[in-house]
Amino acid sequence: MLTSILKRTAVTAVALAAFSTAAFAQLNELKIMAPAAPGGGWDGTARSMQQALTTAGIVKSVQVTNVTGAGGTIGLAQLIGAKGQGDQLMVNGFVMVGAILLNKSPVNLTQVTPIARLTAEAEVIVVPADSPLKTAKDLADRLKADPAKVTWAGGSAGGTDHILAALFAQAVGADAKKINYIPFSGGGEALAAMLGGRVTAGVSGYGEFEGQIKAGKLRVLAVSSSKRLENAPDAPTLKEQGIDLELLNWRSVVAPPGLSADQTKALIDTVEKMVKSKEWQEILKARGWDDSFLAGAAFDTFLKAEIERVSKVMTEVGLVK
Amino acid sequence: MTNETRKAAANKPALIVGVLLLIVAALVGHDASQQTITSTYGVGPTAVPYVVAAGLVILGLAHFVVAFREGLPAPEEADSKALLWIAGGLAFLIACIALGGGFVIAIAALFACTARGMGRRALLIDAAIGFVLGLVIFLVFAKLLTLILPSGPLERLFL
Amino acid sequence: MDTLLSLLHGFTVALAPSKMLFCLIGVFLGTAVGVLPGIGPALTVALLLPVTFKLDPAGSLIMFAGIYYGGMYGGSTTAILLNAPGESASLATALEGSKMAKAGRGGPALATSAIGSFVAGLIATIGLAFLAPWLVEVAVHFGPWDYFALMIVAFVTVSATFGDSPLRGLTSLFLGITLGLVGIDKLTGQARLTFGVPELLNGVEVTTLAVGLFAVGEAFYVASKRFRDPEEIIPIKGSLWMTKQDWKRSWAPWLRGTAFGFPIGALPAGGAEVPTFLSYSTEKRLCKYPEEFGKGAIEGVAGPEAANNASAAGTLVPLLTLGLPTSATAAIMLAGFQQYGLNPGPLLFAEKPDLVWGLIASLFIANVMLVILNLPLIGLWVRLLAIPQPWLYAGILVFSTMGTLAVNGSPVELAMLFAFGFLGYLMRRYDYPVAPMVVGLILGPMAEQQLRRALQISLGDPMILLENPGSATLLGIAFVALVAPFVMSGLNRFKASED
Numbered sequence: 001m002l003t004s005i006l007k008r009t010a011v012t013a014v015a016l017a018a019f020s021t022a023a024f025a026q027l028n029e030l031k032i033m034a035p036a037a038p039g040g041g042w043d044g045t046a047r048s049m050q051q052a053l054t055t056a057g058i059v060k061s062v063q064v065t066n067v068t069g070a071g072g073t074i075g076l077a078q079l080i081g082a083k084g085q086g087d088q089l090m091v092n093g094f095v096m097v098g099a100i101l102l103n104k105s106p107v108n109l110t111q112v113t114p115i116a117r118l119t120a121e122a123e124v125i126v127v128p129a130d131s132p133l134k135t136a137k138d139l140a141d142r143l144k145a146d147p148a149k150v151t152w153a154g155g156s157a158g159g160t161d162h163i164l165a166a167l168f169a170q171a172v173g174a175d176a177k178k179i180n181y182i183p184f185s186g187g188g189e190a191l192a193a194m195l196g197g198r199v200t201a202g203v204s205g206y207g208e209f210e211g212q213i214k215a216g217k218l219r220v221l222a223v224s225s226s227k228r229l230e231n232a233p234d235a236p237t238l239k240e241q242g243i244d245l246e247l248l249n250w251r252s253v254v255a256p257p258g259l260s261a262d263q264t265k266a267l268i269d270t271v272e273k274m275v276k277s278k279e280w281q282e283i284l285k286a287r288g289w290d291d292s293f294l295a296g297a298a299f300d301t302f303l304k305a306e307i308e309r310v311s312k313v314m315t316e317v318g319l320v321k
Numbered sequence: 322m323t324n325e326t327r328k329a330a331a332n333k334p335a336l337i338v339g340v341l342l343l344i345v346a347a348l349v350g351h352d353a354s355q356q357t358i359t360s361t362y363g364v365g366p367t368a369v370p371y372v373v374a375a376g377l378v379i380l381g382l383a384h385f386v387v388a389f390r391e392g393l394p395a396p397e398e399a400d401s402k403a404l405l406w407i408a409g410g411l412a413f414l415i416a417c418i419a420l421g422g423g424f425v426i427a428i429a430a431l432f433a434c435t436a437r438g439m440g441r442r443a444l445l446i447d448a449a450i451g452f453v454l455g456l457v458i459f460l461v462f463a464k465l466l467t468l469i470l471p472s473g474p475l476e477r478l479f480l
Numbered sequence: 481m482d483t484l485l486s487l488l489h490g491f492t493v494a495l496a497p498s499k500m501l502f503c504l505i506g507v508f509l510g511t512a513v514g515v516l517p518g519i520g521p522a523l524t525v526a527l528l529l530p531v532t533f534k535l536d537p538a539g540s541l542i543m544f545a546g547i548y549y550g551g552m553y554g555g556s557t558t559a560i561l562l563n564a565p566g567e568s569a570s571l572a573t574a575l576e577g578s579k580m581a582k583a584g585r586g587g588p589a590l591a592t593s594a595i596g597s598f599v600a601g602l603i604a605t606i607g608l609a610f611l612a613p614w615l616v617e618v619a620v621h622f623g624p625w626d627y628f629a630l631m632i633v634a635f636v637t638v639s640a641t642f643g644d645s646p647l648r649g650l651t652s653l654f655l656g657i658t659l660g661l662v663g664i665d666k667l668t669g670q671a672r673l674t675f676g677v678p679e680l681l682n683g684v685e686v687t688t689l690a691v692g693l694f695a696v697g698e699a700f701y702v703a704s705k706r707f708r709d710p711e712e713i714i715p716i717k718g719s720l721w722m723t724k725q726d727w728k729r730s731w732a733p734w735l736r737g738t739a740f741g742f743p744i745g746a747l748p749a750g751g752a753e754v755p756t757f758l759s760y761s762t763e764k765r766l767c768k769y770p771e772e773f774g775k776g777a778i779e780g781v782a783g784p785e786a787a788n789n790a791s792a793a794g795t796l797v798p799l800l801t802l803g804l805p806t807s808a809t810a811a812i813m814l815a816g817f818q819q820y821g822l823n824p825g826p827l828l829f830a831e832k833p834d835l836v837w838g839l840i841a842s843l844f845i846a847n848v849m850l851v852i853l854n855l856p857l858i859g860l861w862v863r864l865l866a867i868p869q870p871w872l873y874a875g876i877l878v879f880s881t882m883g884t885l886a887v888n889g890s891p892v893e894l895a896m897l898f899a900f901g902f903l904g905y906l907m908r909r910y911d912y913p914v915a916p917m918v919v920g921l922i923l924g925p926m927a928e929q930q931l932r933r934a935l936q937i938s939l940g941d942p943m944i945l946l947e948n949p950g951s952a953t954l955l956g957i958a959f960v961a962l963v964a965p966f967v968m969s970g971l972n973r974f975k976a977s978e979d
Contacts (some may be wrong), residue, residue: 042528047467063480065469068888070681071664077678102669103681148362151937157669182360182936183667185749185929190749191804194618198937211803212830319669321357333911342651349658349673355735357671363935366665366672369928373657380651387647398600403703407877411696411898419891420683431881432874438703439870449869451878458882464511466527470882471889 017155027270030059032253033090034066035075042072042091043253045118046285049091049274056277058270071099077107082256086263089115089271093251097310100156101320109307112254113264114300116271119284120248120292121205122225123164124235126218128197136222136241139201140172147178153190154203157183158319160249161190161203163310166317168238171245176317194218205249207288208231250292252299266294269306332392339384346377403438410434423473428455481499487609490837494845499542502535503842504673506543508548514566514625515557516883519574520728521567521792524551537835542842544816547847549601550808552792553854556785561586561864562876564695566883569752569788572760575641575915576773576780583776584717586862591722592730593785594854600738600786601847607742608800609840619747624933625945627749629954634754636961638923640761641915642972643774644918648912656920659684666925667932679892688885689921691880694899695912697904698953699873713872717866720858721860730782733763739784742962746806747795749930752791753864753922759783774968793843800836851944926931 030053035044036198043066050062060165067075072092079090092109100108127133133142143150147169155163158281162181169176183197184190191209194202194219202209202218206229212218224247228237238245255267275293284291294302314320353370360366387393410431410473433453435442441447459476462468472480493499506528511586528547535543545793560577573593580589607615642649662673663683672679702711722730740755740762762780764770798804799813829836856953867875884897907914938944946952 050467063468063469065890068682068890072812073681074678074890099670103664103678105678148939157665157667163897166516177362180936182933182937183669185666189749191802192620192798193623195802196623197621280595318361319357322858338651339911345658350662352673356670358668358934360668362578362940363932363940368932370672372660373654373661373977376650376654377658380647380654383647384651391570392599394911397705399704399909400707402699402705403706405702407703407900408902410877411881411894411901415894415898416890418885418889418894424885426880428878432878433527435699435703435874436870439871439873440706441868447870447874450781451624451874454875454878458878462886468527468886470885 003007007050007313012298027059027087027266028061029272031088031309032062032064033079033088034064035072035074035079035096036066036068036091037091039309040091042251045091047289048190048280049089049253052280052283053270056274056279058171058273069168070103072096073100073103073105073107076100076105076109076112079254079256080107080111083258085256086259086266089253089267090255091251091253092307094160094249094310097307098163098319099162101311102158103313109254109303111257112251112258113257113267114296114303115253115255115264115267116275116295117252117299117302118251118271118275119289120250121207121290122223122229123160123249124204124206124209124213124223124232124246125164125168125221126194126204126209126213127200127221128194128204129217129219130197130264131200131219133201133221134219136236136238136243139221140168140243142175142200143169143172143174143179143251147174148180150180150201150202151199152179152181152203153184153193153199154181155183155190156185157181159183160205160247161319162315162319164203164245164247166313167245167246167247168243170313171238171243176313179317248292252303264296295302331388333388333390334393335384338393339381339388342377342381342384346374346381349377350374364442371380381455403440406434406438410438417473418471421471423454423476424459424470424473425452426473428452428458482899483610483662483719485742486833486837487841489673489834490839490841491844492524493538493838494542494841499539499842500845500849502539502543503546503845504849504853506546507550507853510547511552511557511850511854513555514551514554516554516886518565520616521548521551521555522807522812523645524554525809526812529649537849538838541835541839542815544813544843545839545842546849547603548792548813548848549597549843549850551788551809552789553594553597556597556788557861558879560589560593560734560781561861562695562879563698564876564880564883565690566687568690568918569756570784571690571753571915571918571922572756572784573788574690574780575760576777578694579774579776580778581865582711582713583863585776585778586865587716587720588722588778589776589781590727590858592726592734592782594858595722596730596734596737596782596786597789598644598847599734599789600741600788601793601850602844603735603738604742604745604790605840605843605847607649608793608796608843612797612801615743615746615797616672619750619798620802622747622749622950623948624930624937625948625951627930628927628934629951629958630744630747630750631923631930633954633958633961634757634919634923635927636958637758637761638916639965640764640841641913641919643911643913645911648910649916652907652912652914653916653920656689656917656922657924658920659689660921660924660928661916666929667936677892679890683925684896684916684921685888686922687895688884688893688897689900690918691883691901693857693904693907693917695876695880695913696897696901697908698752699877699906700901700905702869702873704909709792711869713865713869715862720862726778729767729778732766733759733779733783734786736762736766737783737788738790741790742794745791746797747794749796749926750791750794751807751926752788752795756784756788757919759787786815798842800839804887825937845962853941879916879956 032046034043036042046064050064053059053062152165166176169179193199222238223235349370353367354366413430414427429451431447433448436447492749555570556573559565559574563575564576565571577589598681650651713788740758744750744755763783764773767779795810
């Protein structure tokens, strides 16, 4: 497997040597890898970038490739193998941080060149409308009294939702190891479990629950962002309720390791131009994504902090030993 | 199933399947025993593997019983040359994709080898047909569906 | 009455000539892409989504509906003609359909599949229009224990695919369940049976196993006995169209398939596979010619195909009323809606009645278009089988690997396809049925997850399965279905000994 990657890399490296040296401010060609199957969230981001970059005329030709498997870590390994190639980007996000730990992946996100964070979505903690729980504090009290009786519905084990539930338990002084978190496949099933009154609380990205919240079938106990959300001004943040916790489910792009300063700058410039383009802003609006552009060194610092926080909580919850 | 020909010796294929099933059961059981993380509530990730392993053991033992009774249905003689051609084509395909030779060449070889295995004797013509087929598929995927199939030097000429 | 008026209004939106054209294009594209094995409806819709960007919301949703139904139908075409089920829901179709195709009855098989899909789509879409709000209330109250019990029912009925040796059938099933264990455990995130191979962490892809066992395995098998016992493929024998007898044998399976497919499809975790298995085994039990099953019984195509399509319409129930995407396809449709600032959910019907009813009306139209477009094509499809055998099988292998490569182009995945193909050959050689293995891979993980979720909610108390009326009833049905054949055969033996 490794030799195959190396060989492939060698072939492409030779073929592309000409391009990478010529890559200054303007890129002619860009490959964006979505480390997931076509049709998923990362793939959607990659294809949206492709659309924005080409229609806005920032890059002439953009190619999207899909490398599936293992929470994106197979794609990550391939990107790390493409050392020094300044014409490649890979889409990734918060979920990959957890997946790397969970899969005991031999490669990790400190080995790549961080380019920029693109979007972010706040998480919400909700309860069914007829639940006696009214505030995040009510939930915290219940959790402290008996963590087993508080069932959480959310996405995959070790994903953003799970991590938020664990961080919440920690922040309110309950035993994070004891949380009764039930992973469902996809937000749809978790939502059904909520509506059917099967679980105490649900965690998900705001967008996934929006319809039900607006229809009054679910009540938001808290949002995980630093400020209240524009489209849900009534939902209080965790911080407002005295719980020191903030978490965003972000998506970003990273590049292969071993890039020169020029190459890195060219990529950052390209992405920045795209983020400022009318086309990208339209896509964000259509897809309901929030712009949270953060580039270069600032993103690098942010990424490192997130990796540390996630590995700490995953060890404490017992997901990683 | 009542008029089976009783044989004195054990039926070899049934014995082999039985042994293989026991090996799979052992693998599943061993893997489950190595798991370190359990669920805090309910049953953990090892419960079902143990049940499955137990089922496999029972099935494996049942195959031993069958081996001494009616055995597995006797297969017809196989044309191993034909099998080898197809297997060779698939093996070439995998190697070609793994080593970065690209989709079109891999498909051309697979097409030619399979046709040969099925009894045609025009390897070069079939390779040419496979080549054109592979190229058309590659271009349709790349240009119309924006899905890039594995590319080698040849495919890059068209991107 | 309101519903009816709204629906009529929807038709006035969808029946405009330009909209009809979009619908036709959608159906055509959906069928063309959906025909590629390995590319199921979900991927078809995902890949063609950008095509719809350029249109106005109504037009693109209508084209979307066309693509959706077209993709569904395209999948069954390959299952019947090439024995390569491109998605798990057309597995049951492949069982009888491919046998019919080889015996020269590909025409009737494709026809009963097209008309069955049409009938099921029609009834299910009516169900969607009139029953959605009520059905969804029931659906969300289906808990993990109920799902687990439903999976058990499906497991029991799988015995219909065992062939004549329960031992060999069970072996195949258990190997499938074992394969289902491979990968990340969804509930703890822990890797099982991956042996350090990162490509295995995502588990074994159902389509890789199905295409490997069915299509590749068959190619090996046919090649291996080419001299001794050459396979004969008859493109057309008798009528290309369904005979009176075919109609008589198809209509009831269509209706029963719809009755399984629509409600189970509407369940948030119901899926399309379970109803197709239930339909297949029901038809086998009720069929007047049970000996034809395994050799190409038309009921075995008519029922599962109807179930498959009805469940597709069923998944639109939670999607439109709750905004719940319950299948990969539905998730992509949701993304499609969101392109136009439409948020499916409780408020959608109230806020955008034009679009919703336009969409439902266009589902009806897409359904009609599908039949109009595809019935004439049947003759063409069937002629594919007249390709000289070496090229036909070479082509099948090319298409199978292409599907695998398009979704996941890793050498490991290809190696699995190859290994499953060879396993399929060996299983055919020693008369092990291959279908139960795929069923085990599909149902095993679903059953395990639901059981563990149920026990997590009950804090480990297994009685939860019997205390809930829904799961208790379903488990009862499973028990009866399991025991009944033994009791019956016992009774028969008793009678026989009396004679």
